[in-house]
Amino acid sequence: MLALATDFHERCLAHPTLSHPFSHGVEPQHVPHLAGYWGEVFGGPPVYSETRGGHGAMIRVHANQCDDDPFSAVFVECFDAAVVATLPDDAELRAVLRDYIRAATAEVVAYMPSSAAGPGDPPMPRWTWAGRQGCDASVSTGDATTRTP
Numbered sequence: 001m002l003a004l005a006t007d008f009h010e011r012c013l014a015h016p017t018l019s020h021p022f023s024h025g026v027e028p029q030h031v032p033h034l035a036g037y038w039g040e041v042f043g044g045p046p047v048y049s050e051t052r053g054g055h056g057a058m059i060r061v062h063a064n065q066c067d068d069d070p071f072s073a074v075f076v077e078c079f080d081a082a083v084v085a086t087l088p089d090d091a092e093l094r095a096v097l098r099d100y101i102r103a104a105t106a107e108v109v110a111y112m113p114s115s116a117a118g119p120g121d122p123p124m125p126r127w128t129w130a131g132r133q134g135c136d137a138s139v140s141t142g143d144a145t146t147r148t149p
């Protein structure tokens, strides 16, 4: 997760659109925080919830920041590229991660408009080989259940 977050963040900083939100200075521990968040989503220990306040806190970092959305498409492109650069060449893994980042980005971006209500205290999303757990199947990878989580 640290390798993925490091590579991904470098891509954001190098991107003409994505670099803008980071141009006012980035929290020095941003990359480990991002890695801890993703680790928790994918079944690791609750590092992000215990140290940063959980999924709602992550959403609130982004909330009410922007009334249009120049970010979603390029954000997922950078993530897909970071997955290819840092994780094993595994089609099933890449499919789950592709589904994940699209669902996660749509959720974050929905809170970005200045008029959006806050997220409350939503649970941390959990993703496995079968896609998102405890949620509707439209964001799941369907029958990809043969791998051990």
Ligand code: HEM
Pocket: 018, 021, 022, 025, 026, 027, 030, 033, 034, 037, 052, 057, 058, 061, 062, 071, 072, 075, 104, 105, 106, 108, 109
């Ligand atoms: C859609 C476009 C997005 C943009 C432009 C964006 C931008 C940012 C910025 C500027 C920060 C603050 C960096 C800092 O100073 O610490 C941040 C923090 C963060 N972002 Fe995003 N983000 C986006 C989407 C997402 C998504 C989809 C996720 C999760 C899948 C995510 C996860 C995080 C996390 C975990 C943090 C650290 C929050 C903390 O300090 O606890 N971001 N993001």
